Amino acid sequence: MQDKKVILVIDDEPEIRDLLKDFLEDNDLSVVLINDGVEALEYMEKKVPDLVITDLLLPGEHGIDLVKIIKEKYFIPVIVMSGIYRYKEVSQVMEEDYVEAFFEKPLALERLLEVIDSLING
Numbered sequence: 001m002q003d004k005k006v007i008l009v010i011d012d013e014p015e016i017r018d019l020l021k022d023f024l025e026d027n028d029l030s031v032v033l034i035n036d037g038v039e040a041l042e043y044m045e046k047k048v049p050d051l052v053i054t055d056l057l058l059p060g061e062h063g064i065d066l067v068k069i070i071k072e073k074y075f076i077p078v079i080v081m082s083g084i085y086r087y088k089e090v091s092q093v094m095e096e097d098y099v100e101a102f103f104e105k106p107l108a109l110e111r112l113l114e115v116i117d118s119l120i121n122g
Helices: 014-026 037-046 063-073 087-097 109-121
Strands: 006-010 030-034 051-055 078-082 101-104
Touching (some): 014 109, 051 063, 087 101
C-alpha cells in the first residue's frame, strides 16, 4: 500500500484551512494545517511535505518570502492562493520563483485538485 501524499496548507483563516482539509482528505490526501509562515518553516525542518498550498498574506512570514525559502531549501511544488492579490500582481514573483499555480479565493476546488494531482503524481 502506498503512503498518502502529504499536503501542507498554510493559511491564517480557519475556515479556509478546514475547507481544504476536508476536501483534500475526502480525495485521499493527507493534510497538515498551519496558520503562519514561521510555524510552516519549523514544521518543514522536521518533515517535508509532498506539496505546499499557501496564502500570500500570512502572519510571521509573508507568503512570497515563504515561497522563496521553500523553493530554495526543499524544491517541492508550491500552489499560492490569495483573496487580496490577483494574478497580475504576483505573476512576476511567481515566474521568478517557479510557483506552480495561483488560485484566487474563493477557490475552485475541483480545478485545485486537478493541479495537485498533476504535480504530485506526474
